[in-house]
Amino acid sequence: MLEITVVKDGGIQSVDLRPGVSDRRFDGIGAVNGGGATSVLLKDYPREQRDQILDLVFAPKFGASVSAMLVEVPGDGNSTQGSMPSHRHTRGDLEAHRGYTWWVMREAKRRNPALSLDAVAWSAPGWIGDGEFWSQDMADYYVSWAQILRDTHGLDLDAIGCRNEKGVSLHFAKCLRAALDEAGFGSVLLHAFDDWPADKFDFVEELRRDPEAVAAIDVIGAHVMYGTGVHAPAEVREWAGAMGKPIWNTEDHVYRSGYDCLIGIVKCFNENYLLSGATKVVLWYDVAGVYPTEPYAVEPAMIVAHEPWSGHYRVRDALWGYAHYGQFTELGWIYVDGACTFLDGGGSVVALRSADGDFSIVAETKDAAAVQRLRMHVPSDLAQGPVTIWRSDATEQFQHLGFVRIEDGTIEIDLAPNSVYSLSTTSGQRKGGFVDVPSSTPFPFPYRDTFAGYDDPGARGFLPRFTADIAGAFELVPAPGDVGTCLRQTVPAPTLSWAPDWRPYTIIGDGDWGDYEVSVSVLLEPGEGAAVMGRINHVGTGYGFIPRCYLFELTADGTCRLVSVNGKEDQRELVGDAEQRAVIAAAAGDGTGGERTLGKARATDAQGRWQRMTLRFAGADITALLDGEVILEAVDTTHQAGMVGLLAGVEPSFSRPRFADLVVKALGADDPAATAASGAQLYGRAS
Numbered sequence: 001m002l003e004i005t006v007v008k009d010g011g012i013q014s015v016d017l018r019p020g021v022s023d024r025r026f027d028g029i030g031a032v033n034g035g036g037a038t039s040v041l042l043k044d045y046p047r048e049q050r051d052q053i054l055d056l057v058f059a060p061k062f063g064a065s066v067s068a069m070l071v072e073v074p075g076d077g078n079s080t081q082g083s084m085p086s087h088r089h090t091r092g093d094l095e096a097h098r099g100y101t102w103w104v105m106r107e108a109k110r111r112n113p114a115l116s117l118d119a120v121a122w123s124a125p126g127w128i129g130d131g132e133f134w135s136q137d138m139a140d141y142y143v144s145w146a147q148i149l150r151d152t153h154g155l156d157l158d159a160i161g162c163r164n165e166k167g168v169s170l171h172f173a174k175c176l177r178a179a180l181d182e183a184g185f186g187s188v189l190l191h192a193f194d195d196w197p198a199d200k201f202d203f204v205e206e207l208r209r210d211p212e213a214v215a216a217i218d219v220i221g222a223h224v225m226y227g228t229g230v231h232a233p234a235e236v237r238e239w240a241g242a243m244g245k246p247i248w249n250t251e252d253h254v255y256r257s258g259y260d261c262l263i264g265i266v267k268c269f270n271e272n273y274l275l276s277g278a279t280k281v282v283l284w285y286d287v288a289g290v291y292p293t294e295p296y297a298v299e300p301a302m303i304v305a306h307e308p309w310s311g312h313y314r315v316r317d318a319l320w321g322y323a324h325y326g327q328f329t330e331l332g333w334i335y336v337d338g339a340c341t342f343l344d345g346g347g348s349v350v351a352l353r354s355a356d357g358d359f360s361i362v363a364e365t366k367d368a369a370a371v372q373r374l375r376m377h378v379p380s381d382l383a384q385g386p387v388t389i390w391r392s393d394a395t396e397q398f399q400h401l402g403f404v405r406i407e408d409g410t411i412e413i414d415l416a417p418n419s420v421y422s423l424s425t426t427s428g429q430r431k432g433g434f435v436d437v438p439s440s441t442p443f444p445f446p447y448r449d450t451f452a453g454y455d456d457p458g459a460r461g462f463l464p465r466f467t468a469d470i471a472g473a474f475e476l477v478p479a480p481g482d483v484g485t486c487l488r489q490t491v492p493a494p495t496l497s498w499a500p501d502w503r504p505y506t507i508i509g510d511g512d513w514g515d516y517e518v519s520v521s522v523l524l525e526p527g528e529g530a531a532v533m534g535r536i537n538h539v540g541t542g543y544g545f546i547p548r549c550y551l552f553e554l555t556a557d558g559t560c561r562l563v564s565v566n567g568k569e570d571q572r573e574l575v576g577d578a579e580q581r582a583v584i585a586a587a588a589g590d591g592t593g594g595e596r597t598l599g600k601a602r603a604t605d606a607q608g609r610w611q612r613m614t615l616r617f618a619g620a621d622i623t624a625l626l627d628g629e630v631i632l633e634a635v636d637t638t639h640q641a642g643m644v645g646l647l648a649g650v651e652p653s654f655s656r657p658r659f660a661d662l663v664v665k666a667l668g669a670d671d672p673a674a675t676a677a678s679g680a681q682l683y684g685r686a687s
Contacts (some may be wrong), residue, residue, distance in 0.1 A: 004295040015339055015349070016377040022337040024246065026352050027068070027280035028116050029269055029325045031057070031302065032251055033104050034072025034082025035122060035164070035284050036542075038301075041469045042289030043100045043460065044308035052434045052685075053303055053313055054104075057286050058111040062432035065326030069108055070118040070250060070282045071104070072164070074099050077123025077495035078471040078545045079164075080243045081294045083504075085462070085473035087145055089491055091127050091137075092556050094144065096152040097458040098475070103683050105155050114331055118282070119145075120161030120194060120250070122498035124298055125491070133496050134169035139179040146185055159189040160559055161221060161250060164498065168203040170213040177216035191221035194250050198228075201236050208239060218434045223251040225276050226268040232276035241277070258317050259394045265321030266364040266420045270348040279399055291468055293511045293643055295542040308466065311438040318396040320431075321420070324390070328360040328424040345372040347415065357383045360424035361573075368417040376411045376423075383425040387411055390429060392420040398431045406562040443510035446665035446672040451476065452484035453674065470539050470547070471497075472504020472648060479660065480523065487659040489648035500544040500568075504654075507536055509643040509664060517665055518644040519614035522554065523658040526607050527651030529555040530657035531563075534615045537642035538567050550598075550639055552615045552632070553651050556607035562599040562632040564622050564639065579608055597632035598622070606680055610660065618667055 018292055032038055042050060056063035074084035085099045087166035096102075109115055123144070129135025142160060149155040160180070161608055162173055173192050180188055193203055200222045207213050220240050225231050232240075234245050240247055241683075249272050254264040265283065272278040286341065288301035289308075302319040329352050339351030339361070346368035353359040358383055365372065378384070384401040404411055415421060422429075443466075451464055463469075464476055464487060470493045479486040489504050513535075522530045531553040538548035548567040554560055614625040624632040644664055647653040663671050 001492055009329065012293050012373045012375050013344060014375040014377065016213050016610055018379060020336070020338050023334045024277070024279050024337065025329065026329060026333040026335055027246060027248065028568070029280070029322065030066035030068030030070065030282045031064075031286035031322070032282055032284040033286050034070075034084065035103065035251070036079050037084050037290070037435070037468060038081055038285045039100065039104055039287050039289035040082060040463075041291070041308050041466070042287055042305050043103065043463070044465050045305065046311045049311040049313060049438065052437075053109050053287060053305055054111060056315060056319065056432060058108045058115065059432070059633045060112050061327045061428045061430060064322035066322055067114070067326060067329065067331050068116045068118065068280055068282055068293055069105070070120070071101050071105060073119050073121040073142065074101055074124050075121050075123035075495060076473055076491045077497035077499070077501070078540070079498045080542045081124030081290050082468055082470045083123070083472060085469070085475060085490070086125050088141060089125055089473070091097050096148045098608060099461045100463065100683070102149065102153045103153070103461065105149070106153055109155060109510070116158040116331055117155060118159040118161070118250070119157060120164050122164045123490050124496040126493035126495050128496055131496065133166070134172040136175055139172070139176040142176060143179045143183045143185070146180070146188070147183065157185070159191055159219065162190070162192045162193050163193055164251070165196050165223060166498065167195065168206075168659070170207065170210055174216045175213050189218040190216060191219035191248055191250060192217045194223055194238055195223040196223035198230050200230065201232055204236050204239065215395045218245060220247045221250045222247070222251065224253065225249055225272055225278065226252050226254070226468060232278070244496070246279045247277050249276065249278040250280075251284050251440055252281060253300055254318070257299060259392070259397065261300060261316065261318040262321040262363055262392055262397060263366045263418065263420055265318060266324050266362060267348065267366050269325055270340075270350045270362065270364060272369065273335060273350055274348060274482070277336065291507065291511070291643065292370060293507065293536065294468070294539055307440060309444055310441040312440040313437060315433070315600070317397050320392055323398055324392065324420050324422045328362065328422045328426060329431045330354065343368065343372055343415070345370060346417070347372070347550065349374065357381065357426045358442055359383065360422060360426065363415055363421045364568050365415050365417050365419050368415070372415045374413055374415055374564060378409050378411065380408050380409065380547060385425055387423050387425055388427060388429065389413065390422045394418060394680040400429070442512070445510065445664070445671065447509065448661070448663045448672050448674045449658065450661045450674050451487040452479065454485050457485055465508045467508050469504075469506045470545050471502065474504070474506040477658075480658070487632045487646070489656050491654070492656060493654050503649045505533065505547070505645050505647040507533075507539060507643050507645040508662075511537060511642055513643065513664070515667060517614060517616045517667055518663070519612060520646060520662045521612050521660040523610050523660075524554070524556040524607050524649055525656070527558050528607070528655035528657050529553060529648075530613075530616050530655060530659070531647035532613045533645035533647055534617055535638055535639040535642035536645050540567070544568055547641060547645070549642060549645070550615065550622055550636075551647060552613055553647070553650065554603070554606055554611065554613055554626065556605070558603040558605050559600045560603055560624065560626065560631050561597055562622065562634055564596045564598055564636055566594055566596070566638065599632040601631050616667060658663065
């Protein structure tokens with residue numbers, strides 16, 4: 001084992017590597033895929049660009065090269081950036097290929113077999129526990145999902161949580177541990193309780209008094225330690241260490257732009273260990289495969305991937321913050337506890353080493369005002385070969401500075417202010433990238449998807465091209481009469497939602513569309529309702545998903561409404577430093593909310609037959625048509641431009657309408673041909 005003791009010598013901060021008893025296992029750094037449908041558009045990218053994006057995140061010594069991945073267990077409910085379809089919409093339902101999470105996990109693991117896989121649920125289907133998340137139903141739900149990963153997709157979880165940011169139940173932790181063990185998942189670590197408020201570690205006192213819970217919970221989990229001042233208390237760190245339970249940060253955030261995000265990420269990783277003893281840190285989130293209209297569509301992701309139709313994507317500086325750890329460490333390395341320190345002149349240093357004597361040091365000087373010299377003494381039992389040095393600053397990110405030799409057991413380096421450095425005896429690092437990234441283009445207009453041409457819906461998770469479900473699950477299903485496929489909202493009841501609930505809807509298109517016509521065919525069963533949406537310019541703040549838009553609503557009894565929907569303010573307590581709080585507050589908007597009915601009419605009973613719903617926008621003039629006949633008109637200037645969408649349900653019911661032949665076109669234009677081949681972008685079933 002190694003220890004670095006900091007001493008003062010003529011203004012130089014000196015570190016000396018020697019054995020230590022407080023060193024801890026490095027459990028990885030990584031990112032969340034989920035907490036909303038964060039990669040819903042990634043699945044639709046052309047294969048070449050899709051592979052490039054995945055390589056940049058997961059391939060060893062190429063890009064971010066993360067060593068840990070945490071995914072959301074899909075649960076049908078909104079969980080920041082939309083919803084992901086559950087493998088069990090109902091108690092009797094089971095579908096192994098629904099959604100895309102299994103595909104992302106499979107692709108990540110294919111690139112890095114050593115990657116650790118972790119998971120936790122945000123939302124859950126409404127049938128769980130008769131409305132109680134902390135139930136045996138939920139434990140069994142987790143197990144059935146883990147079995148699908150293992151038996152169908154060849155994926156083994158390394159860890160799983162109880163629930164994301166929704167309280168504490170020691171009883172549930174014990175139930176989940178027993179269910180995992182009984183199903184053959186005894187090696188899967190259980191972390192709890194992954195909360196974010198200031199009292200997030202208070203449960204440990206209760207845990208200490210419950211021996212069965214102590215045996216069930218392997219890892220102490222919490223969120224949002226960076227920038228909040230709320231770190232793991234010393235007594236928690238001491239008890240966890242004595243019990244052999246690591247502390248993990250299973251979701252932190254760095255809401256910053258440009259290089260400031262890169263250095264903030266490294267500072268976050270360093271401070272999580274220095275101040276909380278967290279040996280695994282996972283940040284939200286990896287790839288922004290979402291529409292710009294959605295909250296947090298750029299910050300804090302590594303890669304922005306908004307355009308599957310063009311193949312365009314861009315790498316944010318943030319990715320290279322991960323790389324400063326990911327390309328120089330591996331799971332199972334050891335934190336050199338004595339080497340992990342704050343620098344006197346501002347900044348921090350963390351050191352790690354491998355079992356065979358390699359070592360890496362990651363330093364950041366975000367808060368430094370001047371150059372600092374760091375001297376490292378390397379004993380002979382460590383690797384004595386050349387040490388590679390990589391640096392990022394505001395001018396250039398992840399730049400190789402060359403090599404230095406260890407001379408007489410010593411290395412010295414000058415650390416410039418506002419910079420990140422990685423020093424390592426390992427080799428093979430590179431700044432990966434691709435020169436053939438397609439140019440950005442707008443969403444195709446006019447656009448048409450009949451939803452009928454998907455030959456193997458399961459090969460793409462039963463999800464059509466380019467739609468992004470904000471709540472519920474809009475899936476490809478057999479059309480009535482088994483004539484091809486159509487789109488259907490398939491969630492039958494309100495979910496145990498992580499966020500304040502509304503109605504299921506999905507979005508598609510371009511936020512800059514202003515004057516246009518959108519139409520879709522709808523089939524309603526008794527008691528159901530549906531709507532076509534237009535000029536969608538907001539889909540919630542990340543906690544709550546009431547949109548800002550117009551919608552034309554039809555119920556099975558023929559009731560029609562033309563409505564302006566005006567969003568709702570985020571009511572959560574804001575966390576993080578001042579800059580991060582400002583980002584969250586900006587996402588909430590001005591707080592105006594509610595719905596205004598612009599017109600209401602009654603048409604012929606609509607149930608049991610296809611009907612064509614149309615919305616037209618011409619400046620302030622809004623027209624709703626049913627089967628080509630004008631049924632409602634209004635003049636309103638609330639929403640000037642935005643995307644289109646499909647909505648299911650009229651409160652308080654939870655509808656499962658069918659949709660076919662979505663068309664978006666210019667006013668007065670003929671219907672276009674279906675845009676490209678609907679089944680062209682497949683990511684494939686597991687073998």
